[in-house]
Amino acid sequence: MTDNSFDEIDDFSEDDFAEEQNSELFEHYRFVADKGQGQIRVDKYLAMHIVGVSRNRIQQAAEANCILVNDTPVKSNYKIKPLDVISVVMNRPPRELEIVPENIPLDVVYEDEDLMVINKPPGLVVHPGFGNYQGTMVNAIAYRLKDSPEYDPKDPRLGIVHRIDKDTSGLILVAKNANAKTHLSAQFFNKTTKRQYVALVWGTINEDKGRIEGNIGRSLKDRMLMTVFPNGDYGKPAVTHFEILERLGYVTFIKCRLETGRTHQIRVHMKYIGHTLFNDERYGGNEILKGTNFAKYKQFVQNCFSICPRQALHAQTLGFIHPRTGEEMMFEAPLPDDINLLLEKWRGYIAHREL
CATH class of the missing domain: 3.30.2350.10 (Pseudouridine synthase)
Structure with a gap:
């Protein structure tokens, strides 16, 4: 899935739906169905996977050819099959989220040129998202690393490697460069952490x-x-x-x-x-x-x-x-x-x- 979970998807306006096939489309969400995925309607599938959007709005998007499966527009009654690639597209780009550096205290347990380990307090949101565009750990890290030429808080190749919930406390890992992010993410993917x-x-x-x-x-x-x-x-x-x-x-x-x-x-x-x-x-x-x-x-x-x-x-x-x-x-x-x-x-x- 593309990292745009902060979009207010249930605020689709009619202008967001492509009225002409020649309109330039921008992908807002992407999902790949699991190998064992049972057949289920695409509108129901998306309603399960996207928080904050109603099934009615998904159906409207499908009518406007904004729901694609394997790059082909489908209607809301299309049945998802294993490994289908499902996209939600609109004729506007995903909203850019400005990461404002904020001087929020961080309990840094360890830091070197490649990574940081932070002990997160309860109540601190990790990533900006709907209703939490500021005051997050990402804002705090952007402030701490504001003078680092390698660190761009908007670059998905850098930053927080995994997540813990807002009200869960404890250790979280941050990659300060692309090479570190690649290697650390692979360890989480391969379950070796x-x-x-x-x-x-x-x-x-x-x-x-x-x-x-x-x-x-x-x-x-x-x-x-x-x-x-x-x-x-x-x-x-x-x-x-x-x-x-x-x-x-x-x-x-x-x-x-x-x-x-x-x-x-x-x-x-x-x-x-x-x-x-x-x-x-x-x-x-x-x-x-x-x-x-x-x-x-x-x-x-x-x-x-x-x-x-x-x-x-x-x-x-x-x-x-x-x-x-x-x-x-x-x-x-x-x-x-x-x-x-x-x-x-x-x-x-x-x-x-x-x-």
Whole structure:
């Protein structure tokens, strides 16, 4: 997919649709159907893959010959086949996004001429996008590297190599030149990086360790959510390994190792096995999912939500091979204060309950 997810696609105007076949067209989105893709209407496929656009607008785009499959215009009832290339085109170029350097503090764990490792705080958006055009990590990096002749924040061959969610804290990797980006991205693609997260989840997990496997894709009911498709009909393969660190009564502190890097992977996989991340509002973890009906307990949990007002997830460990030296690099970010305080709160609750 082209990196234009910040376009307000649901604001298509009639002028954006090509009224003449000779109009110059600009590609705004591109998708390649998976090898195992089941047949599905192209309008439904695009509605699943593009956040912020209605199916009605996609159908209008198809009527205006702005939906292409393998470079040929199709109608909205076209059935997607494996490896089809689906494009959304308009007669205006994608909106240019100016990256304004902003003096936002960064916790830089490591830096050399090729790369940076940053410990991202919760609440900091990584990439500019719809509703977040400033105040992001990209803006902060542009400021830090504003005097570097090699770094252009708008050059897709440079910059952040992978993503973590806005409200997830922890380690993230930045490439400062094209060669570093190529080598580091290849390691993520080939699954040779070492990434470990820690999380607090609802419920008691009986086994000491486990493996979760199930395709992850955008929900067919709510495009803001990701979900597991256990039969592999939709989505992309995803594997998460988890291990218990501490059992704290109605919650469990775990570590997770990723084999793949799908959107919201840990959040979705843990919900799938019945252990939603603590205070994960998007996936229902901001409700009291385990425990008692006592008012005192309910107040305790609300206090915990206030202590850690986001999903309790931290990207703790990041390992990779340095693109220039070939050295194995390994970094670990300490637990942020909110998760530390949250764990202490639950330890205190359990100790008091056991008296």
